Amino acid sequence: MNHLENLYCVVDIETTGNRMSGNRMTEICIVRMRGDTILDKYSSLIDPEVLIPDYITTLTGIDNAMVASAPVFADVAEDILNFTKDCIFVAHNVNFDYNVLRNEFKRIDHDFKRKKLCTVRLSRELIPGINSYSLGKLCDAIDIPLINRHRAEGDTDATVILFQKLLTMDKDGAVFDKFVKGTFKEGTFPPHLExxxxxxxxxxxxxxxxxxxxxxxxxxxxxxxxxxxxxxxxxxxxxxxxxxxxxxxxxxxxxxxxxxxxxxxxxxxxxxxYPRFNVVQKKPKPAYQILHYKNQLGIIQFAVGLVKSYDYSVVTHYNRAHAVEQLEQLCANHNLCPRYCSFKTQEDCTSHYKLKNCKGVCKKEELVSLYNLRAQQAIESLHNQNPNYIIKQPGRTHEESCFILIKGGEYQGYGYIDRYATINSLSDCEDFIERKVANFHTNQIIRAYLKKYGEQNVIYEENAVEL
CATH class of the missing domain: 3.40.1440.10 (GIY-YIG endonuclease)
Structure with missing residues (x-):
């Protein structure tokens, strides 16, 4: 059928919020058309059966008192079904209005389905070069009167005039047909984006x-x-x-x-x-370290603490239980005293439920110097568990390579270098990297990569590196 002979219903809906789901309707206006000819209009306030937020009242002027005597959606659902029957559903940012209406019908156990057409998409195709395709800015740009903005009838009347213009501009109906069939996904653009x-x-x-x-x-x-x-x-x-x-x-x-x-x-x-629409990575997560320092007795003391607590740290963990588990293993492997590894004990350090290998430094049965020697060996073992290496990756062009630098198990940053350059040590990489701060999420990213790909792109410090 010719696009000028189709039945259309131009719709605008006001709601209790600006989400596509979870909103309740407060007002609806529908103009039924055949081609560019107006056949009828339907308009009604709707009792949303929930309170209208103040910011919505400020925007639309619709308050709780206005809708108190209005019909609930179930009372007008049959009228809306009949009014939109056999019509193509038209709106500015159609997905919003269409999904709000569908959700209202779902609440009364009815599946509302209509073909859709978006005047934002049509306008981008037929009236290119506008700075903004929001209804207000678009109407200003092409001299369409917009009276009673953010009320259903006012916005619908303006959208009808816009729609009539678009119908006449698409002489053979090719653009309309393309969007009605949904074959032009790239048309679903934000209204303000060029x-x-x-x-x-x-x-x-x-x-x-x-x-x-x-x-x-x-x-x-x-x-x-x-x-x-x-x-x-x-x-x-x-x-x-x-x-x-x-x-x-x-x-x-x-x-x-x-x-x-x-x-x-x-x-x-x-x-x-800290972007508003990013959620997952915005919440900071604490990092824990196995720390070491000499206490007042001159004995090397180990502890698990937050990253910012001390300057002399050995290993960083993003799960406190993992840090404690590693410290327990360290204490057992090197016959350290549980008390000087900051584990809770009674007067006798052998009262610890798991660690029983203390040689008596806490009872002055072992020389502090001998104990500290083993403690230093423990520190060295921790360093050895966290080697220095790079992860080689493709560069931004065929002429360069990319590398991610890890030192002591900690992410340092990344850099790009000529693919034919030869690097003899990791220290040579330092001049090329863009320094970054490690955190919980970068730790998880590196761990996930290594778990997925293993060591196929990993080059350790002791090897000459040819990127």
Whole structure:
């Protein structure tokens, strides 16, 4: 059927929030059309059966008193079904309105399904070059009156005029047909983002950065294919992706050449910028170390403590139980005193439930110098458990290689170097690396990589390195 003969229903919905799921409707307006001809209009306030937040009232003007005598959704559901029957569902940012309405129908055990059409997508295709495709900015740009903004009827009336313009601009209906059939996924763009920014994204490994109108970073992600991963956010149906896409004005990216550095760079940037839509890596996690120092008796004392507690640390753990377990093993292997390894004991250190090998330094039955000699051996053994090495990775171009530097078991940073360069020791790598701070997440990233790939790309300090 010709796109000018199709039945359309242009819809705008006001809700108790701005999520795609979990919202309740407060108002709906539907304009039924055949082609560009208006046939009928339906409009009603809806009692959401929950309190309307103050910020929504400030935005829309709809408060709890206004909806107190309005019908609940179940009372108007039949009217909405009949009004939208046989119609293509049209809205500005259609996924939001459509999913809110579908969820309302699900609450009354009805499966609401209609073909969808988005005026944001159509506008990007038929009216390119607009700075912003939000309804307000778009209407200003093409001289469409928008009266009573953020009320269902006002926004619907403006969307109808926009839709009529779009219908007449697509003379053969090819664009409409493409979007109705859902064959143009790349059209699902954030309304404020210029298409050219997406077109410049590479199809390689790296980090992408979403920014809001004020260039503030709101999300940081990593990808094996930056362009493909960014696009996946744009047609995701989750509330988080929808809300985030409404705030994206700019996209930056950093090419890393490999996934491992992309993961490490992502973690570093999240810690630095604390983006609003990143959740997983924002919460700091404590790191623990096996510490050593000389106590007032001149005896080398071991303990497990937080990383920032002491300057003289040996090994870092991101799980306190693992640190305690390693210290217990150290105490047993080198016949150390449980008391001077900071384990709780009674007057007799042999009262420890597991460790029984103390040679009596705590009872002055062993010379402190002899005890400290074994303690030093224990410290050396810890260092030997954490070798220095690099992990070799592909570079950003065919002419370079990438390496991640690990010293004493601790992530130091990464760098890029000419692929034909010869490195004779890890100290030679120091001049090329970009220094980074290790944390729980970088530790987990390195551990996961080694668990997955083993030592196929690992080069230890004692070997000459040819990157």
């Amino acid at each position: 298409r050219s920014q997406f077109d410049e994204l590479p199809e390689t490994a790296g980090v992408y950065i979403f920014k809001d109108k004020g260039h503030k970073i709101i999300y940081i992600g990593k990808a094996i294919n930056i362009r493909k991963r960014v696009l996946s956010h744009f047609y995701s149906k989750t509330s988080k992706s929808y809300l985030m896409c409404q705030e994206i004005f700019y996209i930056d990216h950093i090419v890393t050449g490999n996934e491992l550095v992309a993961l490490l760079q992502e973690s570093d940037l999240i810690k630095k910028h």
